[in-house]
Amino acid sequence: MPPPLLRKRPDMTINDRDEEARAILRANDRGGYTVPNGRVYPFQWNWDSAFVALGFDTFDRNRAWQELETLLGAQWENGFLPHIVFWQDDPGYFPGPAVWGTGRTPVTSGITQPPVAATVVRKLWDSAEAAGDGGAYRPRLAALFPKLLAWHRWFRDFRDPEQRGVVVAMHPWETGRDNSPEWDAPGEPIDISNVGDYVRRDTSHLDAKMRPTKLEYDRYLALVQFGRATGWDHGRISRKNPFRVADIGMSMILLRANRDLAVLARVLGDESAAAELDDLIERAERGISWLWDDKTGTWCSRDLVTGRHSGFITSTSFLSFYAGLADPARDAATLAHFDRIGASVPYLMPSLDPADPGFQMIRYWRGPVWAVVNYMIGTGLTEAGETDRGERVRGDTRTLIERNGLYEAFSPVDGTGSGGDDFSWTSAIWLAWARQPRS
Numbered sequence: 001m002p003p004p005l006l007r008k009r010p011d012m013t014i015n016d017r018d019e020e021a022r023a024i025l026r027a028n029d030r031g032g033y034t035v036p037n038g039r040v041y042p043f044q045w046n047w048d049s050a051f052v053a054l055g056f057d058t059f060d061r062n063r064a065w066q067e068l069e070t071l072l073g074a075q076w077e078n079g080f081l082p083h084i085v086f087w088q089d090d091p092g093y094f095p096g097p098a099v100w101g102t103g104r105t106p107v108t109s110g111i112t113q114p115p116v117a118a119t120v121v122r123k124l125w126d127s128a129e130a131a132g133d134g135g136a137y138r139p140r141l142a143a144l145f146p147k148l149l150a151w152h153r154w155f156r157d158f159r160d161p162e163q164r165g166v167v168v169a170m171h172p173w174e175t176g177r178d179n180s181p182e183w184d185a186p187g188e189p190i191d192i193s194n195v196g197d198y199v200r201r202d203t204s205h206l207d208a209k210m211r212p213t214k215l216e217y218d219r220y221l222a223l224v225q226f227g228r229a230t231g232w233d234h235g236r237i238s239r240k241n242p243f244r245v246a247d248i249g250m251s252m253i254l255l256r257a258n259r260d261l262a263v264l265a266r267v268l269g270d271e272s273a274a275a276e277l278d279d280l281i282e283r284a285e286r287g288i289s290w291l292w293d294d295k296t297g298t299w300c301s302r303d304l305v306t307g308r309h310s311g312f313i314t315s316t317s318f319l320s321f322y323a324g325l326a327d328p329a330r331d332a333a334t335l336a337h338f339d340r341i342g343a344s345v346p347y348l349m350p351s352l353d354p355a356d357p358g359f360q361m362i363r364y365w366r367g368p369v370w371a372v373v374n375y376m377i378g379t380g381l382t383e384a385g386e387t388d389r390g391e392r393v394r395g396d397t398r399t400l401i402e403r404n405g406l407y408e409a410f411s412p413v414d415g416t417g418s419g420g421d422d423f424s425w426t427s428a429i430w431l432a433w434a435r436q437p438r439s
């Protein structure tokens, strides 16, 4: 466990915080994989593990690679990579393995999560190479590559039914932004009348004010029941699921991940995979325009069923730079929103525009700042030459963690930590990115 009450000490230095972050990663390590937080999330989560690997890479390279190797060990034959792997049961979480009923070994959920893994593997590879460790890690890269490629093909085959070059989420949990208001209208047609009684576990660990509502949970479960009734037939789900939303976050993340995977294909000398990935990139670059909402001048998600844009400005609206998109008019409109929001709250980037009437500073994905999203926004801006804005996002992330601790998320208004403490991905982002001094 982390040194007791370390985070509460007023005279804590950056080095103490580093030590605490490493201690949290070690304490949440279950042997080859890391739980996001021991109480609230006691299993392996997909995109959490990818970010966690970046943290391990700052002090234990082998362990960083192992995190992803373990995750990819739970891949299905069709390339699908689950959002949760239940390596061992734990009564502290609902819905657990029995509710998902995927009938797999190891038991997994039946939905996926944002595909950041390929981008992280590229980072790990670059860092190994820079340290002169390329020779030792190349075989591990070569072993991970086909699995990542298979997963990206699965997205093409099962999460883009109209072949638009976007990612269509079949469950709010798939997007990693569970209760974003982007899912409210598309969630309305979900039939919740047969969900039955169930006991949530999240609200016994955390204040209900910080968590999704009962209506949202009913919809989450109805979608799990739907998927289960198909026997987790991803083809059928992609045609018939009652919730099908082209998610702006996953679409941007997959575009970026395909670029990084294409680089890795070339490192490995696999020209045919590189060409296949180039095609996917090109399709996405064209197709993602479908997610630009002229009315609000923003990138946002769009309901495949009704064709409606969500119209919400969320933190993922700012991932176009990370995705490597460049369009002068859209970039200017996006940066104008960035500056407006940046002037309205002390800490960027709130998960929902604070000017939105539904903004709630501590309710999960309806307000709070998430370090992992900041990492993607900040690095994207800096790579695109928007260094001041990139540094603003990084500096705010640093201040939030420095003053408040390694929480799941933070209020953009007063910095209060929300959700679980001792959080793995926040610790990882601290070590890998946020901790550097303000420039």
Ligand code: GLC
Binding pocket: 036, 041, 045, 047, 048, 175, 176, 177, 178
């Ligand atoms: C919540 C988050 C999701 C994350 C998981 C574990 O469900 O919304 O993005 O992966 O917790 O940390």
